[in-house]
Amino acid sequence: MILYFSATGNCKYVTERIATATNDKAVSIETNPTVSLSADEPLGIVTPTYYWTLPINVMEFLAALPCPTSSYLYYVGTFGTSTGGASAVANSIMKKKGHPFDALFDIRMPDTWTPKFDLSDPAKVEETNRRADQEIDELIEQIKQRVRGIHMDFHLPKIAGLIGGRSYEKKRRTKYLTVSEACIGCGLCAKKCPTQAIEMKQQKPVWAKEKCLMCLRCLHHCPKFAIQYGKNTAKHGQYRNPHVTV
Ligand SMILES: Cc1cc2nc3c(=O)[nH]c(=O)nc-3n(C[C@H](O)[C@H](O)[C@H](O)COP(=O)(O)O)c2cc1C
Ligand code: SF4
Numbered sequence: 001m002i003l004y005f006s007a008t009g010n011c012k013y014v015t016e017r018i019a020t021a022t023n024d025k026a027v028s029i030e031t032n033p034t035v036s037l038s039a040d041e042p043l044g045i046v047t048p049t050y051y052w053t054l055p056i057n058v059m060e061f062l063a064a065l066p067c068p069t070s071s072y073l074y075y076v077g078t079f080g081t082s083t084g085g086a087s088a089v090a091n092s093i094m095k096k097k098g099h100p101f102d103a104l105f106d107i108r109m110p111d112t113w114t115p116k117f118d119l120s121d122p123a124k125v126e127e128t129n130r131r132a133d134q135e136i137d138e139l140i141e142q143i144k145q146r147v148r149g150i151h152m153d154f155h156l157p158k159i160a161g162l163i164g165g166r167s168y169e170k171k172r173r174t175k176y177l178t179v180s181e182a183c184i185g186c187g188l189c190a191k192k193c194p195t196q197a198i199e200m201k202q203q204k205p206v207w208a209k210e211k212c213l214m215c216l217r218c219l220h221h222c223p224k225f226a227i228q229y230g231k232n233t234a235k236h237g238q239y240r241n242p243h244v245t246v
């Protein structure tokens with residue numbers, strides 16, 4: 001079983017590629033899955049990196065997960081610039097249960113944090129995804145061979161994740177999300193939000209919760225690009241992984 005969270009498709013794509021190549025099953029944590037493994041079945045966790053740590057829903061999911069029986073437990077963190085302490089945070093959660101990860105991997109992909117990073121050039125995005133595909137090919141071979149240990153480009157200790165987590169807490173306030181006149185009231189943002197943070201009122205999205213995952217799924221999926229976070233996202237473009245739909 002491979003469990004994943006994916007706001008904009010990168011992790012779903014990585015998971016599906018691994019699942020196809022290893023004859024395994026890709027399961028989104030948004031479906032509240034029950035994890036039951038057959039003897040010797042591997043268990044993979046594939047997650048984006050948020051603020052050098054884990055998305056809050058992934059953190060909560062791992063914390064609530066019963067200690068897995070798997071003899072091969074692996075972590076794949078997708079990221080844009082640096083995974084920081086995300087893998088160490090994940091590992092510490094699993095260690096407390098008595099089953100640290102057997103292997104830690106990462107895959108660099110387009111960075112969906114567009115308040116800062118620019119994804120408006122299709123050629124650059126395509127090139128990043130082309131390189132990611134090569135990395136995924138290698139990852140699959142490593143998983144097939146049940147390689148153990150840390151196989152990450154760059155990672156930091158847990159303290160970096162704890163520091164990043166403080167910034168994440170501040171930045172995931174829905175007051176930073178705005179909607180423009182371009183909105184056509186289609187309701188897609190509300191339908192796709194993984195935390196039901198959006199309500200449609202008079203055919204416009206309203207953020208009904210003080211905090212959300214800040215996954216930016218709403219911003220990147222809006223057919224009119226009417227949702228923004230701060231002043232930079234409008235010029236940095238929208239992104240959805242080209243191979244999958246979330
Ligand atoms: C709120 C937020 C914070 C992020 N923080 C980081 C980060 O600290 N380091 C990094 O390399 N990428 C960061 N990213 C980029 C994502 O981890 C990366 O694009 C990931 O592949 C997205 O996966 P998905 O398409 O499956 O949602 C962030 C993205 C978001 C939305
Ligand atoms: S997805 Fe975009 S156009 Fe549709 S309701 Fe939401 S903001 Fe408006």
Ligand code: SF4
Pocket residue numbers: 192193194195196197198212213214215216217218219
């Ligand atoms: S409101 Fe937007 S950014 Fe927040 S959790 Fe929902 S889809 Fe993600």
